[in-house]
Amino acid sequence: MRNLDKSFGGLCVTAAVSLSVEPGERRLIIGPNGAGKTTLFNLITGELSPDRGAITLFDRDITRVPSHRRFHLGIARTYQIITLFQGETLLRNVTLSLLGLSRLRWNPFVRLGRQEGLLARAHETLARVALDHLAERPLAQTSYGERRRVEIAMALAQNPRILLLDEPFAGLSIEERRDVRRLVTGIPRDVTIVMIEHDMDVALDFAERITVLHFGEVVVEGTRAEVVAHPRTKEIYLGE
Numbered sequence: 001m002r003n004l005d006k007s008f009g010g011l012c013v014t015a016a017v018s019l020s021v022e023p024g025e026r027r028l029i030i031g032p033n034g035a036g037k038t039t040l041f042n043l044i045t046g047e048l049s050p051d052r053g054a055i056t057l058f059d060r061d062i063t064r065v066p067s068h069r070r071f072h073l074g075i076a077r078t079y080q081i082i083t084l085f086q087g088e089t090l091l092r093n094v095t096l097s098l099l100g101l102s103r104l105r106w107n108p109f110v111r112l113g114r115q116e117g118l119l120a121r122a123h124e125t126l127a128r129v130a131l132d133h134l135a136e137r138p139l140a141q142t143s144y145g146e147r148r149r150v151e152i153a154m155a156l157a158q159n160p161r162i163l164l165l166d167e168p169f170a171g172l173s174i175e176e177r178r179d180v181r182r183l184v185t186g187i188p189r190d191v192t193i194v195m196i197e198h199d200m201d202v203a204l205d206f207a208e209r210i211t212v213l214h215f216g217e218v219v220v221e222g223t224r225a226e227v228v229a230h231p232r233t234k235e236i237y238l239g240e
Contacts, residue, residue, distance in 0.1 A: 001020075001043075001044070001053065002053055002054045002056070003016045003054070004017040004018070004040070004043055004054075005051045005052040005053055006036075006050050006051055006216075007051055012215075013036045014036050014039050014043065014050070016217070017053070018218065019211060023192055025192055025193075025208055026195075026206055026208045026209075027194045027195070028204070028206060028207030028209070028210045028211070029196045029213060030196075030197055030198070030212055030213070031212055031213035031236070033198065034215070035214050036213050037196040040213070041077060041164050041166055041196065043055065044075070044164065045067055045070055045071070046062070046065060046066060046070045047067050049064075057073060057075070057162075058074070075160060075161075075162050076155035076160035077164035077166065078148075078151045078152060078166055078168060079151070080196075082144075082148065084139055084147060084150060084154075085139065086138075086139050086140050087139070087140065088139060089135065089136050089139065090126060090131055090134055090142070090146075091123070091126065091136060093139060093150055094122040094150070094153055094157055097153075097154035097157045097158060098157050098158075122157070125154075128153065129149040129150070129156075130149070130179075131153065134146065144171055144176070145179060145180065148172065148176070149183060152168065152180070152183060152184070160191060161190070162192045163187065163194070164194050165184065165196065167196055167197055168195065169181070170198070181206070184206065204228070208224075209222065210224060210227040212227060212233055214232075214236050219236070220233050
């Protein structure tokens with residue numbers, strides 16, 4: 001990302017943000033509420049268009065590429081507010097995610113219950129997040145932590161090269177955080193992960209490099225030790 005600007009009316013939410021993430025990296029983006037973290041993700045995925053600046057993915061400029069095409073280029077994401085099909089089973093949710101990358105999505109008469117290949121891959125994906133035993137359970141009958149894992153499973157089902165996680169620990173109990181942390185740290189290195197987190201203490205162990213956003217600007221960037229020790233970080237989080 002190079003010099004990304006985004007404003008809503010007179011409110012600037014992203015100000016000249018430049019950010020480079022290397023293949024296989026684990027990058028953490030932190031900052032207080034209103035720092036522009038989710039807006040940055042929405043710019044990366046094309047759900048918002050920048051006023052200025054450029055986004056490059058694997059040496060290709062995707063700044064004006066439509067959102068639905070970006071997901072076919074290797075990007076997958078989760079959302080701060082869980083966006084799943086509450087009335088469907090876990091298996092159906094993941095199968096629908098797989099369908100989005102299949103040519104079958106153009107067939108209005110397709111019957112998912114008969115697509116053995118898709119169903120097998122959906123079961124495999126649920127097994128990756130230790131939820132295959134709940135495959136036939138309606139999502140509405142699962143815990144919040146299980147839904148978080150289903151959302152990550154749906155993203156992983158798309159075989160992404162870049163996975164964007166928007167506050168995956170938000171609202172989780174201590175036990176649920178442990179489960180999600182184990183899941184995220186077990187994702188293979190051929191997947192680059194960028195994680196947004198509001199609570200710096202929750203995800204510090206995950207990150208190799210950390211970017212601190214404040215009022216839409218990158219104010220600190222570096223290793224965990226560098227960011228934690230930086231006076232600007234202490235000022236933002238501790239008021240020092």
